[in-house]
Amino acid sequence: MKVYLEGHRYEYEIENMIHLFFTNKKIEFIYDKYQLNETDIFISSILKNTGGQISVSTRIVLNGDVKENNIIQKYDSSMSPDEYSKLCKSAVKLSFYRAAKQVSPVNVPWGTLTGIRPTKIVHSLIQEGRSDKEIEKILLEQYEVSTEKAKLALDVAYNELKILKQSQPNSIGLYIGIPFCPTRCLYCSFVSNSVQRAQKFIEPYMEALIREIQHTGTIINNMGWQVESIYIGGGTPTVLTPVFLEKLLSAVCAHINLQSVKEFTVEAGRPDTIDQEKLRIIKKYGASRLSINPQTMNLSTLQTIGRCHMPEDIVKSFGMARSLGFGNINMDVIAGLPDETVDMYKNTLIQVQELDPESVTVHTMSIKRASRLNEKIDEYTITQANAVQDMLLFTQQFMREHNKYPYYMYRQKNILGNLENVGYCKPNFECIYNVQIMEEKQSIIAVGCGAVTKMVNLENNRIERIFNVKDVEEYIKRIDEMLIRKNKIYEYFS
Ligand code: SF4
Structure with missing residues (x-):
C-alpha cells in the first residue's frame, strides 16, 4: 500500500491507524505526488496551515473505490510548538479514521487513540475541571471512542485517582x-530464561541482585524516600529454591526500610512453582499480596502456550495460599489466546471466579515481536478482533456482577483489536504498584536484569529512565556498572 504524505511527516501515527483497519498491508511512504498512480491502492494525507486553522484531507483509494474526508481545526496562536504538533497529529489521525471507516467494516472501539493511554487524557480533562459528560463527549467526538470504552476510561481514571491521592509526595515504588x-x-x-538452561546463573545472579538491592536501599535512605509498594516480579520469582527465595526476601528486609510499605507483592505466576515451604517464607518476610496467574483454565491451551501444569494445579496452589493466610491474591488471565474460542475464555473466567480472588487482571493477547508466537504465527489460529471484543464485553459485565470494578488499564502495541488490559478488584484491593507504574506520578526504582527505573519529577513534569542490561550473564558481569548507573538518581533530583 502506498501512502502519500504532504505537509507532515506523521508516518508512525498513520502506520498505526492503517494497521487498525487494513492489517498486514505493507506500507510504502512517498512524498512526491508524481510517484502516485491513481490505479494503485493508495492513501494520501495532506496537512495545510491556512493561518489560524489547519486543514487535513485524507483520500483512500481501494480497489477502485474512493473515500475522502476533510477536517478543519482552529488553533490558538499562543499555543506552544508541542501543543500545535499534538493538534496536528490528532487531526491527521481523525481525518484518516473517518475516511477509513467508510471503506472498512472493522470495529475500532478506541477510535483514534493509539500510542496514548486513554486514562491520561481523562486525567488531564478532570484536572481542567471538565464534567463527566463533557469528558465523554470529547472522547466520543474528538477521538471517536465508543460510548462503552469512554465509560470504562472514566471509571478507571476515578478509581486510579483514589489511589494516587493516598500517596505521600516523597513515596516511591520498588x-x-x-x-x-x-x-x-x-x-x-519478557526478560525470562528457562530455569533449566540458566541454572548456572542463578547463584551469581542472586549475589549481584542482592548487591543492587543493598545499594538501592542506601540511595532510598539518602534521598529520604518512603517505600510505598514493593513488587517482586519477573519471570517467576517462585521458581527460586526456598534457599534463594529466603536469601532474597531477607536481603529486602535487611536493606529496605519497610515501615512505610503498604503493599508487598510476590508474583507466584506459575502454580507448578509454588509449595507450602515457599509460601511460608514469603509470608514470614511480610509479603501480603500474591499473584497466581492461570492465564487460561483450559488444558489444551495450557499445552499450546507451553505451560507444564494442569488447571487443577492452579486450584490447588490457590487453596494452599489461602490456607496459609494470604488474603490478597490476584489472578492474571488472557483474552484471545491462540486457538481459544469465546466460550473457552468464559470458562476460564468462571473457574477463576469460583476461587474468589481479590483481583483479576485481564490482559488482551498481544503478539510481541520477540515471542515464539510471532515467529510461528502461521501455525496457530489467532482470535479475530470481534471475538476478542466479545470476550472483553463479557468480562466487564461478569466482573460487575461479581463486585469487582476496573481500577487500572493499559494498552500495548500489537494488542488484538487495539483493545486493552484491565485490572479488576474487589473494593479496597487495588494494586498500588500497578496504578503508580501506569500513571507515572511516582518514581519506581527497579533492580535486576532488564529492570527500568523510572524517575518522575512532578515539579517539572519530567520523567527519566535508567536502564539495566537485559541479559542475565551481562548483568552479572557488569553489576558494578549497574550500581554506578543507579547513582544518576542523585543527579536527577539534585
Ligand atoms: S511466566 Fe511465561 S509470560 Fe511470564 S515471564 Fe515467564 S515465560 Fe514469560
Whole structure:
C-alpha cells in the first residue's frame, strides 16, 4: 500500500491507524505526488496551515473505490510548538479514521487513540475541571471512542485517582526482577530464561541482585524516600529454591526500610512453582499480596502456550495460599489466546471466579515481536478482533456482577483489536504498584536484569529512565556498572 504524505511527516501515527483497519498491508511512504498512480491502492494525507486553522484531507483509494474526508481545526496562536504538533497529529489521525471507516467494516472501539493511554487524557480533562459528560463527549467526538470504552476510561481514571491521592509526595515504588521461569510461554517477550538452561546463573545472579538491592536501599535512605509498594516480579520469582527465595526476601528486609510499605507483592505466576515451604517464607518476610496467574483454565491451551501444569494445579496452589493466610491474591488471565474460542475464555473466567480472588487482571493477547508466537504465527489460529471484543464485553459485565470494578488499564502495541488490559478488584484491593507504574506520578526504582527505573519529577513534569542490561550473564558481569548507573538518581533530583 502506498501512502502519500504532504505537509507532515506523521508516518508512525498513520502506520498505526492503517494497521487498525487494513492489517498486514505493507506500507510504502512517498512524498512526491508524481510517484502516485491513481490505479494503485493508495492513501494520501495532506496537512495545510491556512493561518489560524489547519486543514487535513485524507483520500483512500481501494480497489477502485474512493473515500475522502476533510477536517478543519482552529488553533490558538499562543499555543506552544508541542501543543500545535499534538493538534496536528490528532487531526491527521481523525481525518484518516473517518475516511477509513467508510471503506472498512472493522470495529475500532478506541477510535483514534493509539500510542496514548486513554486514562491520561481523562486525567488531564478532570484536572481542567471538565464534567463527566463533557469528558465523554470529547472522547466520543474528538477521538471517536465508543460510548462503552469512554465509560470504562472514566471509571478507571476515578478509581486510579483514589489511589494516587493516598500517596505521600516523597513515596516511591520498588520493583525487583527475577528473570527465570520454568519454561518460556509461547507469547512471552519478557526478560525470562528457562530455569533449566540458566541454572548456572542463578547463584551469581542472586549475589549481584542482592548487591543492587543493598545499594538501592542506601540511595532510598539518602534521598529520604518512603517505600510505598514493593513488587517482586519477573519471570517467576517462585521458581527460586526456598534457599534463594529466603536469601532474597531477607536481603529486602535487611536493606529496605519497610515501615512505610503498604503493599508487598510476590508474583507466584506459575502454580507448578509454588509449595507450602515457599509460601511460608514469603509470608514470614511480610509479603501480603500474591499473584497466581492461570492465564487460561483450559488444558489444551495450557499445552499450546507451553505451560507444564494442569488447571487443577492452579486450584490447588490457590487453596494452599489461602490456607496459609494470604488474603490478597490476584489472578492474571488472557483474552484471545491462540486457538481459544469465546466460550473457552468464559470458562476460564468462571473457574477463576469460583476461587474468589481479590483481583483479576485481564490482559488482551498481544503478539510481541520477540515471542515464539510471532515467529510461528502461521501455525496457530489467532482470535479475530470481534471475538476478542466479545470476550472483553463479557468480562466487564461478569466482573460487575461479581463486585469487582476496573481500577487500572493499559494498552500495548500489537494488542488484538487495539483493545486493552484491565485490572479488576474487589473494593479496597487495588494494586498500588500497578496504578503508580501506569500513571507515572511516582518514581519506581527497579533492580535486576532488564529492570527500568523510572524517575518522575512532578515539579517539572519530567520523567527519566535508567536502564539495566537485559541479559542475565551481562548483568552479572557488569553489576558494578549497574550500581554506578543507579547513582544518576542523585543527579536527577539534585
Ligand atoms: S511466566 Fe511470564 S515471564 Fe515467564 S515465560 Fe511465561 S509470560 Fe514469560
